[in-house]
Amino acid sequence: xxxxxxxxxxxxxxxxxxxxxxxxxxxxxxxxxxxxxxxxxxxxxxxxxxxxxxxxxxxxxxxxxxxxxxxxxxxxxxxxxxxxxxxxxxxxxxxxxxxxxxxxxxxxxxxxxxxxxxxxxxxxxxxxxxxxxxxxxxxxxxxxxxxxxxxxxxxxxxxxxxxxxxxxxxxxxxxxxxxxxxxxxxxxxxxxxxxxxxxxxxxxxxxxxxxxxxxxxxxxxxxxxxxxxxxxxxxxxxxxxxxxxxxxxxxxxxxxxxxxxxxxxxxxxxxxxxxxxxxxxxxxxxx
Numbered sequence: 001x002x003x004x005x006x007x008x009x010x011x012x013x014x015x016x017x018x019x020x021x022x023x024x025x026x027x028x029x030x031x032x033x034x035x036x037x038x039x040x041x042x043x044x045x046x047x048x049x050x051x052x053x054x055x056x057x058x059x060x061x062x063x064x065x066x067x068x069x070x071x072x073x074x075x076x077x078x079x080x081x082x083x084x085x086x087x088x089x090x091x092x093x094x095x096x097x098x099x100x101x102x103x104x105x106x107x108x109x110x111x112x113x114x115x116x117x118x119x120x121x122x123x124x125x126x127x128x129x130x131x132x133x134x135x136x137x138x139x140x141x142x143x144x145x146x147x148x149x150x151x152x153x154x155x156x157x158x159x160x161x162x163x164x165x166x167x168x169x170x171x172x173x174x175x176x177x178x179x180x181x182x183x184x185x186x187x188x189x190x191x192x193x194x195x196x197x198x199x200x201x202x203x204x205x206x207x208x209x210x211x212x213x214x215x216x217x218x219x220x221x222x223x224x225x226x227x228x229x230x231x232x233x234x235x236x237x238x239x240x241x242x243x244x245x246x247x248x249x250x251x252x253x254x255x256x257x258x259x260x261x262x263x264x265x266x267x268x269x270x271x272x273x274x275x276x277x278x279x280x281x282x283x284x285x286x287x
Contacts, residue, residue, distance in 0.1 A: 041086045044242045047109045052083040052090045055111035057097040059186050062209045062267040063117040064092075074267035075115040078134060079234070081250040081259070082113075097184075098165045103128040106237040113236045113243065117203065119167045120233040129238050131247045133231035139168050140207045141223040142192065143199035151224045152201075161188045161197035168201045171228060177201075192220065199223065208269055
């Protein structure tokens with residue numbers, strides 16, 4: 001544990017410093033109109049001087065959510081590392097998830113990057129540049145224990161919930177389902193709890209956190225995990241090579257010095273070695 005004292009102590013401080021983040025709800029533009037300001041570290045241009053502005057979509061635990069009045073999570077902590085390397089602080093802007101697919105808030109100068117547990121896809125790469133993968137994700141079928149659902153195949157004829165504009169929803173539709181769309185992951189799970197749907201198809205890490213609550217675990221279960229080969233990446237505006245390089249550098253260092261593992265165990269659960277070994281594949285490289 002003591003072998004990573006340098007950066008380890010910094011990330012613990014960065015996680016705590018999340019309390020000082022500006023949480024801005026909505027989609028208003030920055031006061032400076034989005035004009036770029038060059039930082040002292042590596043010549044990276046930021047939309048607002050002195051801060052790394054991150055677009056996200058809340059809530060999406062364990063990657064980002066508001067806990068005790070602070071925006072925290074796995075994504076938040078990793079981007080804190082990038083901000084630290086740039087000599088600035090991270091500020092978070094909550095925006096609709098559909099804008100992550102188009103890169104709208106990156107292009108308009110609202111944000112420097114986006115961190116929202118977003119799967120790297122060829123379609124999305126047309127609009128944004130992705131970082132190296134930082135997390136391997138699977139989908140899960142989460143069902144009411146009384147629904148008689150033991151696998152994805154059992155979802156036929158059942159009322160299924162998904163989060164709108166996500167790969168989980170895309171997968172469900174590709175398999176012939178007509179899912180009920182919810183705005184956020186919390187809304188999906190609340191819909192399941194309230195009996196609006198019999199089961200949901202959603203990212204497994206979200207389910208892991210939700211089932212830590214005994215009341216949820218007593219009533220609901222994972223019927224099947226589906227390995228769709230998904231990997232998460234952070235995004236920047238197309239062509240923003242310097243910021244992309246800074247993000248990739250911070251991720252590589254965190255995996256090398258043990259900080260990634262520490263944050264994984266803090267936010268996700270037991271460490272999965274394959275998550276740290278993920279490297280940039282042709283589908284994940286910036287175009």
